Amino acid sequence: MDYFLTEEQKMIQELAGQIAREKIRPVRAQLDEKEEFPWEVMKILAQADLFGLYIPEEYGGMGGGIFENCLAVEKLGEACIGIATSFAASGLGAYPILLHGSEDLKQQYLPQIASGKRLAAFGLTESGAGSDVSGIKTTAVRDGDHYILNGTKQWITNGGESEIYSVLAITDRSKGARGASFFVLEKGDPGFSFGKKEKKLGIRASATRELVFQDCRIPKERLIGREGMGFVIAMKTFDKSRPGIGALGVGLAQGALDVAVEYARKRVQFDKPIISFQAIQHKLADMAIKTEAARSLIYSIARYMDTEPTDVSKYAAMGKVFAGDVAMEVATNAVQVLGGYGYMQDYPVEKMMRDAKILQIYEGTNEIQRNIIGQELNKEYGRIKESFF
């Protein structure tokens, strides 16, 4: 379907599509099997200027927005969301700096992230703080011109591979939700080390690791925004990044649909290609409907969000939930269309099904997304005085 993209947006799609076809598809199974970080692909994406799509030109980026980033992420996700997640996670790490960093922090870090010379990562989750972000234990204590961090972050995407980390820590526990702050940490900061690398069901090419802070001393200028803004920055970052997770879902669903349709046209049973059977046709039709619906939703949301509106949380959550659920369903059905072959590693759909599950979990579980949508509905309708019945 024609989504009326600009010339530049079409170029982004084309370029990301070429990289997905030529550089990701041939290596995805091997990287998944070996749980190896896709450094080669990251270098290619850097050289292709894709890391800076959403970063303003004054900081070395391409000056695009969420939509441009979504177009790239979707295409990369068609081939492998493990690799695409490694790419997208750098954006997640960059957004706190981009949204609220001082001019100095922006000048120092954004050009490096935009060029892909250094990857970024986002450090929020802890063993006791997942859906309930307020449970974080990592602390940052001011000491003269420095902050001293202590604590352990868990399941940090790109952990150990990235060099720049946006990390949330408690600066004043007595202030509750207003007592957390974001900091920029660099790989190599004294007292900053990495814990165990996780073994995962899917997206195994991406690195997921602990960040360990033991009396980690950093200059006070590494504070992002002001003290106490941590949760606000986290929520704003998620608003920006969630359409990208949706785009990963659209990409994965499209990738699974592509394999399923091609297979169904070639696979002969009862002397006919199985696509001639209605049971298969209807399954493929539903997969195609949902994939296109997810794409339409993500594109609409991303475009809307690039107009800098204020009511974004509900839409960002809608896109993440819907596309994530669609990806899981389409990938599962793709495996079903391929039958026994789909369950084997000879075809890519078993990996897609394993990979898809994370889309319903990370960047806020889909349950949390529905909470956000529900709470927003409650607030919205509370403001409306009119009765509908």
Next chain:
Amino acid sequence: MHIVVCIKQVPDTKNVRIDPDTHTLVRQGVESIINPFDLFAVEAALQIKDSMGARVTTITMGPPQATEALRDTLALGVDDAVLLCDRAFAGADTWATSTTVSAAIRKMGDVDIVLCGKQAVDGDTAQVGPEVATLLDIPYATFVKKIEMLDGSHLKAVRQTDDGVEVWKLPMPSLLTVIKEIGEPRVPSLRNKMRAKKAEIPNWGAADLGLDPDSVGLRGSFTQVVRVFSPPRRSNRIQIEGSVEEQAEQLFQYLKNCRVPGL
């Protein structure tokens, strides 16, 4: 340092069919691509540009739509491109092509290295590179898999031949035809893609190159294609696979079954 890369637009051979009646290529609906070996030549030029700085220009002789092939090279990081397009160039054999291409390189003047793919996948002659060098009166090396700059005036070329590897030292300017071992062609960058889209690509005709129309195209060609045909399929072909010992055994059995005397 100025590097000129000669490229050719060819039909995508993965999808080529031969018309069974006319025995010519079915061009309809077949996408045109840059000759894959020429992409290695572009990559070689860009590698030199990356390592020591160079201006890279691509040229191609072809119809107006060959501009797209040139544009694709600009997207990879090539600085300039020139199209050699003229009705008088049509129907050229390798000699007439080389006459045209060498005239264009001569017109550029300040060229240090000319790079070509080892051959084009449509004609498969591998002649244009050496012919261009001969017409320019510069040394050349074919089937090059590695290029190294020695000093300002010489380069080292590592050639892959059927018998092994040869290392040559050539004075510049010189021409090299490259093979795929030179390095996998890169993907474009978004900035270069955007620049390529808008780039003005000049077109040089026979008059611009100071060429007599009788010396180029069909009229300037020494050879003409009289007839094209698909070789008849030979039915008695067998393919043997496996280790050398297994292959030898299979061949022995086959020949024995053919009642070859003495077996």
